[in-house]
Amino acid sequence: MTHRHKLWAAFVLLACLHALVFFAGFFAPYDFATQNRDLTFAPPTRIHFVDAQGRFHARPFVYGLRNDPASAGYSVDQTRVYPIRFFSRGSTYRFGRVFPSGLHPFGVDDPGRLFLMGSDAFGRDQFSRFLYGGRISLMAGWIAAALSLLIGMIVGTLAGFYGGWIDHILMRGGELFLALPWLYLLFAVRAALPLHIAEWQVFLLLVAVMGLVGWARPARLIRGVVLSAKERNFVLAARGFGASDMHVICRHVLPQTWGVVLTQMTLLIPQYVLAEVTLSFLGLGASEPIPSWGTLLAALQQYYVLSSFWWMFLPAILLLPVFLLYYAAADALQERLASVPL
Amino acid sequence: MQRVPFWNCCVLVAAATLLIGSAGAQSHPAEERMVAEVSSGRTGGRLVIAMRSEPKTLNPVLAQDAPSRDVIRCLTADLIHINRGSQKTEPALAKSWTASRDGRQYTLRLRRGLRFSDGQPLDADDVVFSFQVYLDEKIDSPERDLLVVGGKPISVEKVDQYTVRFDMAQPDAAAERLFDGIAILPRHLLEGVYRRGDFANAWSVSMAPAEFAGLGPFRLKEYVPGQRIVLERNPYYWKQDGSGHRLPYLDQLVFLFVPSEDAQVIRFQAGDADILTRFSAENFAVLEKQQSARHYHLDDLGAGLEYNFLFFNLNSVDPKTLPEIARKQEWFEDKRFRQAVSGAIDRDSIVRLVYNGRATPLWTQVTPGNRLWIDPGIPHPALSVAHSRELLRSAGFSWKSDGSLVDSHGRPVEFSILTSSSNAQRVKIATLIQDDLGKLGMSVQIDSLEFHTMVDRLLKSHDYEAAVMGLVSGDADPTSEMNVWMSSGDTHLWHPNQTQPATSWEAEMDRLMQQQLVELDHSKRKRLYDRVQEIVADELPVICLVSPNILVGASDRVGNFHAAILDPYTLWNIDQLYVQ
Numbered sequence: 001m002t003h004r005h006k007l008w009a010a011f012v013l014l015a016c017l018h019a020l021v022f023f024a025g026f027f028a029p030y031d032f033a034t035q036n037r038d039l040t041f042a043p044p045t046r047i048h049f050v051d052a053q054g055r056f057h058a059r060p061f062v063y064g065l066r067n068d069p070a071s072a073g074y075s076v077d078q079t080r081v082y083p084i085r086f087f088s089r090g091s092t093y094r095f096g097r098v099f100p101s102g103l104h105p106f107g108v109d110d111p112g113r114l115f116l117m118g119s120d121a122f123g124r125d126q127f128s129r130f131l132y133g134g135r136i137s138l139m140a141g142w143i144a145a146a147l148s149l150l151i152g153m154i155v156g157t158l159a160g161f162y163g164g165w166i167d168h169i170l171m172r173g174g175e176l177f178l179a180l181p182w183l184y185l186l187f188a189v190r191a192a193l194p195l196h197i198a199e200w201q202v203f204l205l206l207v208a209v210m211g212l213v214g215w216a217r218p219a220r221l222i223r224g225v226v227l228s229a230k231e232r233n234f235v236l237a238a239r240g241f242g243a244s245d246m247h248v249i250c251r252h253v254l255p256q257t258w259g260v261v262l263t264q265m266t267l268l269i270p271q272y273v274l275a276e277v278t279l280s281f282l283g284l285g286a287s288e289p290i291p292s293w294g295t296l297l298a299a300l301q302q303y304y305v306l307s308s309f310w311w312m313f314l315p316a317i318l319l320l321p322v323f324l325l326y327y328a329a330a331d332a333l334q335e336r337l338a339s340v341p342l
Numbered sequence: 343m344q345r346v347p348f349w350n351c352c353v354l355v356a357a358a359t360l361l362i363g364s365a366g367a368q369s370h371p372a373e374e375r376m377v378a379e380v381s382s383g384r385t386g387g388r389l390v391i392a393m394r395s396e397p398k399t400l401n402p403v404l405a406q407d408a409p410s411r412d413v414i415r416c417l418t419a420d421l422i423h424i425n426r427g428s429q430k431t432e433p434a435l436a437k438s439w440t441a442s443r444d445g446r447q448y449t450l451r452l453r454r455g456l457r458f459s460d461g462q463p464l465d466a467d468d469v470v471f472s473f474q475v476y477l478d479e480k481i482d483s484p485e486r487d488l489l490v491v492g493g494k495p496i497s498v499e500k501v502d503q504y505t506v507r508f509d510m511a512q513p514d515a516a517a518e519r520l521f522d523g524i525a526i527l528p529r530h531l532l533e534g535v536y537r538r539g540d541f542a543n544a545w546s547v548s549m550a551p552a553e554f555a556g557l558g559p560f561r562l563k564e565y566v567p568g569q570r571i572v573l574e575r576n577p578y579y580w581k582q583d584g585s586g587h588r589l590p591y592l593d594q595l596v597f598l599f600v601p602s603e604d605a606q607v608i609r610f611q612a613g614d615a616d617i618l619t620r621f622s623a624e625n626f627a628v629l630e631k632q633q634s635a636r637h638y639h640l641d642d643l644g645a646g647l648e649y650n651f652l653f654f655n656l657n658s659v660d661p662k663t664l665p666e667i668a669r670k671q672e673w674f675e676d677k678r679f680r681q682a683v684s685g686a687i688d689r690d691s692i693v694r695l696v697y698n699g700r701a702t703p704l705w706t707q708v709t710p711g712n713r714l715w716i717d718p719g720i721p722h723p724a725l726s727v728a729h730s731r732e733l734l735r736s737a738g739f740s741w742k743s744d745g746s747l748v749d750s751h752g753r754p755v756e757f758s759i760l761t762s763s764s765n766a767q768r769v770k771i772a773t774l775i776q777d778d779l780g781k782l783g784m785s786v787q788i789d790s791l792e793f794h795t796m797v798d799r800l801l802k803s804h805d806y807e808a809a810v811m812g813l814v815s816g817d818a819d820p821t822s823e824m825n826v827w828m829s830s831g832d833t834h835l836w837h838p839n840q841t842q843p844a845t846s847w848e849a850e851m852d853r854l855m856q857q858q859l860v861e862l863d864h865s866k867r868k869r870l871y872d873r874v875q876e877i878v879a880d881e882l883p884v885i886c887l888v889s890p891n892i893l894v895g896a897s898d899r900v901g902n903f904h905a906a907i908l909d910p911y912t913l914w915n916i917d918q919l920y921v922q
Binding site: 033035037040121122191283287288289302303304305307308 | 604607608622624625627628688691694695763766769770772773774776777787788789790791792795
């Protein structure tokens with residue numbers, strides 16, 4: 001596969017993933033907060049084609065679960081069949097955040113439940129929570145990455161272009177930020193926040209702090225590119241013709257940094273998604289009942305979850321391809337940039 | 343002058359001990375040992391216990407944290423002790439006592455011939471010295487408050503070498519229970535330090551074992567920072583079993599520092615620790631499966647004395663600094679609002695989902711574990727969203743078309759519940775409450791904060807709206823709850839440290855708590871405390887939710903293991919435990 005194909009494949013898959021997450025309300029069969037208090041820690045629902053009497057059903061179906069006091073678990077209730085309905089009506093959400101809708105790609109009739117990835121301690125559908133959780137985690141990744149790149153670009157360009165004492169001050173300042181223990185900084189910020197502000201504001205603030213602290217590394221890279229770019233003949237020529245600094249930076253220098261910025265973006269997004277996962281894992285991120293990938297993993301901190309319910313690992317396993325996709329995209333992007341002369 | 347011959351005698355006995363060896367010490371003529379109600383046990387061996395954090399000090403006067411207290415209880419003894427099994431008092435270092443008719447004077451007679459773990463004898467001077475230290479305002483012992491009765495510290499007087507008299511400003515119904523946990527200190531080791539004003543630094547965890555002497559079943563052997571503390575048998579311990587054998591049975595007791603509950607469970611499962619105290623119902627389920635294969639057994643002792651509850655901020659907050667909270671207090675202060683909240687919370691779900699069924703739903707602060715004090719007449723209203731809606735409507739609340747609740751000014755009912763992020767169970771309780779109150783149209787947010795940050799907000803800045811918390815009574819007797827139910831108390835959580843009771847029902851609770859304190863007749867006291875429970879159940883300053891069961895586990899090789907629902911749950915009879 002050529003790098004061009006690789007790049008396209010990675011981007012198409014990433015686009016699919018983001019669509020799934022963005023339209024979580026549509027794709028998820030249930031609301032992320034709906035509790036099924038009789039079905040806590042239910043294993044992933046089995047999808048059948050053949051029922052207990054050996055009859056074949058063209059439409060796949062599921063069975064209900066019954067609490068089994070003897071084994072402190074569940075037993076399958078085979079007395080009733082719940083066929084899977086495609087494009088069924090379910091919990092209401094806002095399609096594209098505007099039009100209320102109850103349409104979902106698949107679902108089963110009440111009181112049956114279809115838990116593709118099992119249920120959690122409150123009987124909430126893990127699959128729906130995984131999709132909804134991506135909203136917070138991916139958004140955190142994008143915002144924080146954009147923020148740190150923006151600052152990194154401004155600082156890196158100024159430092160690289162002007163050099164001298166400006167370069168010194170900006171880069172030493174950046175080193176200060178590199179040495180900052182961001183986790184403790186976040187703990188401090190969280191403790192200082194008042195309680196009245198809404199949860200999403202807390203979240204945005206945390207993301208902003210993450211992004212603001214992380215600008216130093218991209219700034220260094222961009223400074224390097226700018227340093228070499230400003231010595232190029234056409235840049236020197238433009239300056240010789242008397243172009244202003246602003247014009248030279250915007251017209252000739254910055255376009256040369258796009259490659260670095262794009263690769264950095266694809267590298268930084270998963271890095272900040274991971275940072276959000278870490279924060280939520282430590283209880284600093286989104287609070288109940290709003291899911292994020294980190295809070296889904298946080299359940300695994302408890303020994304009994306770890307040792308008793310294997311399906312609680314599924315979110316962790318599903319995160320691997322997400323990160324791999326991003327890194328594959330970054331990789332392909334870099335190869336492509338290396339082969340195309342600037 | 344009388345002391346001189348006694349000291350001579352001691353030196354003689356000590357010399358004789360040196361010559362004859364340990365057999366001489368055991369046949370000490372005047373030693374009045376206590377006979378414990380056990381007869382079987384094997385001497386020797388060691389027991390390993392996993393402990394959640396390191397003890398901060400081994401100074402019994404200053405210890406506040408649970409790990410310190412657990413270790414200190416194995417090293418020291420008190421005059422009158424609360425038997426954790428029977429929940430009643432029993433003689434300890436004092437072999438008997440009499441109370442004056444007005445209940446204000448207690449005369450305690452000490453056992454004769456007892457020795458500290460370094461071989462020095464115990465007498466009334468040690469007792470007087472100990473109480474002097476505990477009552478010293480400069481030392482500021484956490485136990486001091488208990489020893490101040492009717493506003494005046496208990497006065498302690500030596501009558502003769504083995505008799506001590508205690509005088510109190512007013513009768514105290516639970517006076518005998520005051521002595522529990524007041525460790526008798528060796529005057530010969532600590533008086534010098536105390537006079538120099540250096541007592542606060544005495545008996546730190548890192549002291550040399552020779553600096554320490556106590557009257558408990560064990561004495562200090564070794565402390566390895568970050569790893570363990572090792573205790574060894576006290577050869578002078580003053581209890582014996584039914585067959586005349588000197589207790590304790592164990593040679594060594596090792597406390598391992600294992601930082602989290604899950605890690606403790608894993609160590610216990612692997613057989614590295616012999617006893618596991620107080621762990622979650624989920625871990626109970628995990629351990630239960632391997633019970634016989636791994637040679638341990640688990641016990642569910644039923645409800646303990648812990649009660650978990652939801653409460654609203656009823657402090658008189660300044661509308662200028664905290665305008666939001668001051669505005670919402672209009673709701674919180676309405677009894678019907680609190681009753682509606684209480685009526686909509688599904689306590690059975692909490693028991694099932696948070697505690698795997700190993701808990702009891704509560705409607706007042708006294709748990710079924712407290713057999714002597716529970717008021718069986720407290721109603722247990724069934725979960726009813728309809729009734730709660732009725733109450734809210736009568737209080738002027740109404741619902742918008744989307745189902746959300748608004749108050750009489752049309753403002754949406756939104757508030758946040760504070761919990762401690764380190765307590766997974768309480769976060770879960772809050773999540774269930776959030777869902778339950780959503781059915782009333784209330785929009786509830788959960789803020790989980792680090793424990794100390796949370797307590798700061800609750801007790802100092804009052805910057806919170808509601809919180810889920812739990813309290814554990816130190817003792818079954820209501821006296822131990824004085825600081826919770828008195829409006830002037832530090833732990834009167836919803837509105838602590840009031841100068842004047844803010845409401846009429848708080849004034850009534852104050853009066854009842856004061857009365858039960860001085861009432862000597864048990865049935866009358868019970869009636870007074872029943873009324874306190876009724877007020878709590880009706881006014882709902884705290885909305886009691888659930889009391890978790892006390893869950894313990896022990897390796898099959900531990901003998902005489904009888905856990906109790908009072909702290910220290912598994913170690914209260916440590917002098918009788920043995921290993922097979």
